[in-house]
Every structure is written in C-alpha cells, then in structure tokens.
Amino acid sequence: MKPTSSSPAARTLAAALREEREARKVGLRRLADRLGVLPQVLSLWEKGQRLPSVEDVSAILALLGVTGEKRDRIRTLARHAREPNWLASSNADISHALTALLTFEGTATTITTWSPLLIPGLLQTPDYIRAIMNASSVPVEEADKRLRIRLKRQEVLARPEPVRLSALIGERALQEPIGGADIMSDQVDHLLAMGRRNNISVRIVPAGNGYHAGLLGPFEIYDFADTPPITFVEHVQSSAFLHEGTQTVAHQRVAKMLGERALSEAASRDLLEEAAH
Known part of the structure; x- marks a missing residue:
C-alpha cells in the first residue's frame, strides 16, 4: 500500500512514532490494545500508509510517556503532515x-x-x-x-x-x-x-x-x-x-x-x- 501522504512531515511522523515505541520496547499489539485500535491500523500509521489524527498521536505519546519538547515536536509534525x-x-x-x-x-x-x-x-x-x-x-x-x-x-x-x-x-x-x-x-x-x-x-x-x-x-x-x-x-x-x-x-x-x-x-x-x- 502506498502512503496516503508522502509529504516529508508525514513520513517523518511515521518514523518518529515507530522509534518512540521501539525505544521503550513496547510491542505493536500491546500499544494498539491500549489505544483501542487494531494492530493493523497502528502498523499503517508507523509505515506512513495512513495518517493518524493529532488526537491519535497525542494518545500514543501519552501512553508511551513521551513528554516535554519531544512531545511538542511530534505533535507539530502531526499538525503539518498533510502539507x-x-x-x-x-x-x-x-x-x-x-x-x-x-x-x-x-x-x-x-x-x-x-x-x-x-x-x-x-x-x-x-x-x-x-x-x-x-x-x-x-x-x-x-x-x-x-x-x-x-x-x-x-x-x-x-x-x-x-x-x-x-x-x-x-x-x-x-x-x-x-x-x-x-x-x-x-x-x-x-x-x-x-x-x-x-x-x-x-x-x-x-x-x-x-x-x-x-x-x-x-x-x-x-x-x-x-x-x-x-x-x-x-x-x-x-x-x-x-x-x-x-x-x-x-x-x-x-x-x-x-x-x-x-x-x-x-x-x-x-x-x-x-x-x-
């Protein structure tokens, strides 16, 4: 599946979400269960093949414990992902x-x-x-x-x-x-x-x-x-x-x-x- 948006910010957002999850050694299925979404959906977000909303990104960051400037930067990427x-x-x-x-x-x-x-x-x-x-x-x-x-x-x-x-x-x-x-x-x-x-x-x-x-x-x-x-x-x-x-x-x-x-x-x-x- 091709990315729904191949913009630089969208692709960087996908990579950043995957990096933060893997850095904390949280399994994709486990995070998806905690988010209340299908693992396939979370996988598509991390591959840049579907764009999560800013609210979805905020929820992911909260569950992973990402705070401060890093959280703000990733949320900014999410807001500009379609540009x-x-x-x-x-x-x-x-x-x-x-x-x-x-x-x-x-x-x-x-x-x-x-x-x-x-x-x-x-x-x-x-x-x-x-x-x-x-x-x-x-x-x-x-x-x-x-x-x-x-x-x-x-x-x-x-x-x-x-x-x-x-x-x-x-x-x-x-x-x-x-x-x-x-x-x-x-x-x-x-x-x-x-x-x-x-x-x-x-x-x-x-x-x-x-x-x-x-x-x-x-x-x-x-x-x-x-x-x-x-x-x-x-x-x-x-x-x-x-x-x-x-x-x-x-x-x-x-x-x-x-x-x-x-x-x-x-x-x-x-x-x-x-x-x-």
Missing part, C-alpha cells in the same frame, strides 16, 4: 530532520546531490567529517555522535541493494583545504574509490565558468519507487524538505543543467587523480 513542504527551522527540529534524512536516504532508489563547496556527506571520510566538526566548534561528545550517524548513513551505498548516487561536486570543493593537505588527499582518494562502484557516479562541475543557478546553494533530490521525489535544502540554522511539484521540478532542472556542465566520469577521475597528488 507538501516542511521547514525544520529550530534546534528542536534537528533530531526530526535527521530522522527524515535517514528515512529518505534509506528508502530512496536514487539520490542526486549537488555540493558546490564541500564534499557531499555520503562521500565524506571520517577525518574530513571530524575536521568540519572541529572547525565548527562542536563539543567532542556531540561531534562523536554526529560522526557515527553520518557514517551510518553512508551504509546505504554498500548494502545488498544499494541506493544509486549521482554526485555533482563543484571543483572548488576540491580546493578547500578542509583539515589540511593530508586529509584532503585521503578524501580525494576516497572519492576515486567510491566512483568506481557501479551504483555511484562522481562528476566534477568546473569552476570559473561564470554564473549558473547551482551557485545559489547545495541540494539533494531523493527519488522513490512509488512516491513523488523530495528535495532537501540545508542552510545554517534551518533545513527545508520540499515535496511540492513545482519546487521539485525546479531543482531537477538545475540538476540537469549541472549535469550538462559537469565533466564526464572519466574526465572527473583524471581531475581527481591530479588533485590527489
């Missing part, structure tokens, strides 16, 4: 935005990523990730957590049926000495190795060719087997998940334009090999 776009714009939204990324990356068939100034997250080495964290003054404990999560996210590229990744990377991302020369050399070697995989395409968009719409910022497009695509746009203090058709089409057009500007995979390998030395 096509979702803006995660506060620190309180960070955990749900991350849940959304894990959900979309894990269920996508293809991911198209455009990264003009940094190596895309799914292709970053641990040392490159750590260098970014250090430069961002992230506390050590939080940096360790983010590193583990990012490396966990990368597993979608190596699972038995891996996601297809089309990575369009700005040439300037290779020129920024993130962490120093040794870390960048290892990072470029990693790009070369990942680009040899059948499910991964790494192409470099040359710098110095004037203005194009990609200079406005990075984005990712998640394509799914049975639901419309979702576009992810990240800013300093907010993240936007775009599901509205016009928004997605606009980003698909930019991705197509970037693909036309990008070097071929072979020429990109040559450039990377030169940059690695």
